[in-house]
Amino acid sequence: MDSVAAEQKLLIEIQNVCYDYGYGDVLKDVSFPINSHDFLAIIGPNGSGKTTLLKIILGLLKPRLGEVTIMGKTVEEFADWKKIGYVPQKATHIDSLFPVSVKEVVAMGIQSSRRFPRRTRGEDICCISRALQQVGMGEYKNRRIGNLSAGQQQRVFIARALANHPKILMLDEPTTGVDAKTQEHFYDMLQRLNREKEITIVLITHEVGIINKHVEQVACLNQTLVYHGSHDEFCRSDEFKRMLADGHHLVSHHH
């Protein structure tokens, strides 16, 4: 079992991806692999193209050049999307008056991947409770999503992804504006998911300070891939020193 668990498999391969929104390059020739069991941080200043890259991986945007393959299939061919859990950047786009309970939000994830939905019961209810417990939101099942704090909403969205037993969890700026102590708990939780459930974690952030002990690999993005490798090496790299010198909050060279 151990040798299987330790074995690294190529999950996602990003190859020579270029993208523009029609106003000049946002991503230039970005290539790197994401392996199973990785705990990868994609870091870069605001506007460096991190969210864009994530949306390309998820098939929400089509690269101008290059290709992304997921589990050996191109994004167009890939169909098993529930294996890829996506937690979007800050839940601010959510309508706070939307009448939906925490429980229903998690159920959306399970039910939507079925061709014919059925009543949510039995194993589904178990699955929903378990997913909410994993993110420490078990007691909020019946609360309306709009009544929760942004950090709690984020946890619910993680639970929604977890309910589908994903192989990989992609989080866009999950801890922006969250205090240090809560962040620590949050990373502990991600680490548990990574170690115990063997879920690959890919998280995006613009704060170098966040690159903490939990992160194992780093991909540093600023239109091009500036650095890709292990966290330890990154901490010793010139790139990291330069970033720290600029302050923890990175500033894009556009600004």
Add this chain to the structure above:
Amino acid sequence: MEVFFLYGFFQRAFLAGVFIAIACALLGIFLILRRDAMIGHGLAHVTFAGVALGLYLNVMPLAVALFVAVVASWIIMKLKVKAGLHGDTAIAIFSSVGFALGILLVTLSQSFNVDLFSYLFGEILAIETSEVVFSIVLAFVVVLLVVVNYHKFMYMTFDRESAKASGIKVDRLDGLLTVLTAVTVVLGMKVVGILLVSALVVIPAAAGLQVASNFKQAIVLSTFISITSIVIGLVLAFLLDLPASGSIVLLSFLAFGILFVFRRSRR
């Protein structure tokens, strides 16, 4: 009380009304939450052109209206996505052009008469058996398709990007929702008429949304309000000789008002 149900025309109105009420409430919730509440209004005006065309050609106005509304709804949706027009703009243009076309056709066919008025103001108590069957079958199909896609519609309404990322074909479902709305508007026209049908789609759903704390509650409450308004409206119309359409819409507005005040006072 049961005395009305002995009348065939009342039974027919009641049956068709209940089915249409359910379809209206279900769609209304999604449309309001998608900020698409005006599409019912726009499609109603386009439906007027369809009815006028039917009267002009002298073929089943209901069927022609259905065809025209579905085609128009499809074009409105495409315009919204492809032409970079904001949703409202396409609806505003179509609604006035539809009405203009309707007026033209009605004048040409010289059918400014009782027939036309029944489409404008609704005449559910005069609904024919063939129309009842047609309405019930279509309303049933609408409800079935909404129920089958319930979670997907909810997901994409709540969080479109994540829904898309989870593999939901959101563009296809947008199309389905628009077409279902067109069908429902045409059916609702039989109940309350072209001029009031958008109220049937929007008001019960808006009322339910006032107090619902989860989606299931919103659906159940809105459907209940929709059905109750139609049933009580029909009874009042029959007993007091009032127009059914006006009574139904005002009753649903009454429900909206009560729930609105209730929500305000709860804080």
